[in-house]
Amino acid sequence: MYHISVMPLEVSSYLVNKLDGLYVDCTFGGGGHTSYLLDKFPNIKIIAFDWDEDASNQFVENKKDFDNRVTFIRDNFKNIKQALSNIDVYKVDGILADIGVSSKQFDDLSRGFSFNANVLDMRMDIRNPLTAKEVINTYSSKDLADIFYKYGQEYRSRQIADAICVRRQRGLINTAIELRDIVCSVKRQEGKVNPATKVFQALRIFVNDELSNLDNLLLNIPEVLNPYGRAVVISFHSLEDRIVKLNFKQNADNKIYKILTKKVVTASDEEIKRNPRSRSAKIRVCEKTDA
Numbered sequence: 001m002y003h004i005s006v007m008p009l010e011v012s013s014y015l016v017n018k019l020d021g022l023y024v025d026c027t028f029g030g031g032g033h034t035s036y037l038l039d040k041f042p043n044i045k046i047i048a049f050d051w052d053e054d055a056s057n058q059f060v061e062n063k064k065d066f067d068n069r070v071t072f073i074r075d076n077f078k079n080i081k082q083a084l085s086n087i088d089v090y091k092v093d094g095i096l097a098d099i100g101v102s103s104k105q106f107d108d109l110s111r112g113f114s115f116n117a118n119v120l121d122m123r124m125d126i127r128n129p130l131t132a133k134e135v136i137n138t139y140s141s142k143d144l145a146d147i148f149y150k151y152g153q154e155y156r157s158r159q160i161a162d163a164i165c166v167r168r169q170r171g172l173i174n175t176a177i178e179l180r181d182i183v184c185s186v187k188r189q190e191g192k193v194n195p196a197t198k199v200f201q202a203l204r205i206f207v208n209d210e211l212s213n214l215d216n217l218l219l220n221i222p223e224v225l226n227p228y229g230r231a232v233v234i235s236f237h238s239l240e241d242r243i244v245k246l247n248f249k250q251n252a253d254n255k256i257y258k259i260l261t262k263k264v265v266t267a268s269d270e271e272i273k274r275n276p277r278s279r280s281a282k283i284r285v286c287e288k289t290d291a
Contacts, residue, residue, distance in 0.1 A: 004274075005032030006234055006281045007267055011096060012040050014260060014285045015232045019043055021093030024084075024224075026077035026217065028055050031062055033096060038069055045069045047089065051076045051125040076125070078216035081224055091226045099214060100236040101204065113204060115194055117176035122204045132203050136173050141165045151211070151239065152202030159186050160199060176200070201237070214240060218247040222256050227290040230260070236280050248286045257286040 005011075011033060015023065020043040025034045028048035037046060048070055050056065059072040075083045077097060084090065101113055101124070113122055122132040135147070141161045148157035163186050164173065173179055183196040205211060221231050235241040241264070251257040265285075267278035 004277070005036060006098060006275065006278045007265070007271065007283060008033060008036040010265055010283060011232055011234070012037055014265075014283070015094045015096055015230055016041050016044060017228065017230060017287075018093045021045075021229075022047070022089070023094040024049065024080065024092050024096065026080065026095060026097040027099065028059060028072065029098070030055070030058055033098060034070060035062075035065070038066060045071075047071045047073065047084065047087075047092070049073050049075055049077045049080065049083070051127075053126055076213055078213040078220075080217060081220040084224060090224075091229075092224055093226050093229045095221055095225065095229070095231045096234075097214075097217060097232070098234045099210070099240050100234075113176075113200070115176060115180045115196055115200065120174060120176050120179060122200075122207045124208045128208065130207055132176075132179075132207050133172075133174065135203060135207060136164060136179060137168060147206045148199050148202045150202070151205040152198035152200075153238075154198040154202060156187050205239075211239060211243065214243055215247075218244065222251060222288060225288040227288055230285060230287045231257075232283060232285050234281050234283050236282075241282050241284070244284050248284060251286065255289055255291045258289055260285040260287055 016037065019041060023037065023044055023046050025046055025048045028034060028050040031048075034046050034048055037044065046069065048059065051074060056072065056074045059070070071087065073083050073087070084092070111117070111121060120131070120133040120136060123130075136144070139147070141164070144161035144164060145157040148154040148160060154160065160183055163182050167173060167182050173182070179199070180194070180196040183199050187195040189195050225231065233244045235244055248257055248259050252259050261284050265283035267281055272279045
């Protein structure tokens, strides 16, 4: 598998409380979490979602290793309820969602997520008509500033947006490298973090409509979970974590959920050394009540 899964031990211990249950991995990616769960629990079955063509190809490549215990659906997890009903599944015993971009997507320069890419794409699903290149080259300075501030919490959003529009007067901005350099001309480096980090994050979230997708997933989870079924959500930045926290609290107040993580679960120092991506990961878990 090409992707090192975040906190697999913690995920498995929270997610699986029915040893012959049916579970959903909303973000199959390289199949890391799915493989770990199948190995640890030999009697469970998994329905895996992913909208990325690479993930779909990865599933096909490794299908024989799953021993007919995994059903793959190439779809956005926001459509979980409808997609499951399409295969005559209406309730499951647990749902896992690892929100964010995989290491493979970052490392593949042809995807345009990296600062060093010679393209400006950032689509998680190539069927999505909107690319980062279109946003950067056609949106107004105000709209760009709003995107950078809302989704990246970039405090220099206006200056960066203005710099992009000035640069556009000389021709199209075609690559992530060009965008990175524009941002770095406005914003100085502070510490080890690249100055363009928040702009790239904001652009990726906007292009893929990530927060809306998460909202829709969380809205559908109570209808899909069996009583005592669990939802495990791994988020990587504050915007996602806040959405998950508020949704779980609201459902707990309405007696739909019992929250199993009073505080977020984070990676151990040992795991962070082994997998630096886990440094910013936060796990929240709820269990559906029988109300």
